[in-house]
Amino acid sequence: DIQMTQSPSTLSASVGDRVTITCRASQNINILLAWYQQKPGKVPKLLIYKASNLQSGVPSRFSGSGSGTEFTLTISSLQPDDFATYYCQQYKSNYNFGQGTKLEIE
Amino acid sequence: QVQLQQWGAGLLKPSETLSLTCAVYVGSFSDNTWNWIRQPPGKGLEWIAEINHSGDTSYNPSLNSRVSMSVDTSKNQFSLRLRSVTAADTGVYFCARGRRDRCWGGGCDPNYYYYYMDVWGSGTTVTVSS
Numbered sequence: 072d073i074q075m076t077q078s079p080s081t082l083s084a085s086v087g088d089r090v091t092i093t094c095r096a097s098q099n100i101n102i103l104l105a106w107y108q109q110k111p112g113k114v115p116k117l118l119i120y121k122a123s124n125l126q127s128g129v130p131s132r133f134s135g136s137g138s139g140t141e142f143t144l145t146i147s148s149l150q151p152d153d154f155a156t157y158y159c160q161q162y163k164s165n166y167n168f169g170q171g172t173k174l175e176i177e
Numbered sequence: 178q179v180q181l182q183q184w185g186a187g188l189l190k191p192s193e194t195l196s197l198t199c200a201v202y203v204g205s206f207s208d209n210t211w212n213w214i215r216q217p218p219g220k221g222l223e224w225i226a227e228i229n230h231s232g233d234t235s236y237n238p239s240l241n242s243r244v245s246m247s248v249d250t251s252k253n254q255f256s257l258r259l260r261s262v263t264a265a266d267t268g269v270y271f272c273a274r275g276r277r278d279r280c281w282g283g284g285c286d287p288n289y290y291y292y293y294m295d296v297w298g299s300g301t302t303v304t305v306s307s
Contacts, residue, residue: 162292
């Protein structure tokens with residue numbers, strides 16, 4: 072089983088800030104990583120797939136990078152709508168999610 | 178418009194069997210895979226199981242002994258059964274499409290398909306309580 076570890080668990084930031092969330096895999100997953108955004112009581116929304124591919128309709132302020140075991144999700148300039156919980160997920164071997172990063176307003 | 182529509186019993190007693198179904202109204206039923214994911218109250222996402230149109234399945238090892246999936250290609254539907262539920266199975270259950278993709282570069286094997294979850298159902302709240 073591949074373990075996914077996100078950091079930080081909670082992140083406080085302000086509108087306009089640049090923020091980065093890190094996701095580490097317990098073994099090599101190449102670039103087979105997705106990022107999701109979830110707001111309270113809502114369905115997870117795909118943001119990024121294959122580590123750096125932006126899903127259609129997702130704003131360009133979101134970007135992903137990395138390969139192997141270390142990955143990042145960056146939001147270049149936080150907007151009010153971006154405060155949510157973010158999950159990474161590997162899909163190389165079955166599926167495993169990270170524990171989530173809650174992005175809060177500072 | 179609705180792309181994945183899911184339904185099933187929302188209140189169960191311990192030891193009963195959870196049963197959920199998801200109808201697919203988006204894309205090719207045969208090109209993609211079909212998944213169930215759950216989320217306990219206040220916690221993160223957990224993948225449960227996956228099936229393709231041929232009925233080939235993959236299950237989360239932690240649930241493998243209690244879970245099964247089935248598919249009805251005539252209706253473009255797939256289903257989940259989770260036996261012997263306990264309070265720990267309480268949460269929101271989502272169905273999701275595994276979108277077929279190839280992977281070139283980054284060390285991937287281009288001869289394989291990989292599947293990422295791009296479309297999700299609205300979720301079904303399941304409560305297990307005596």
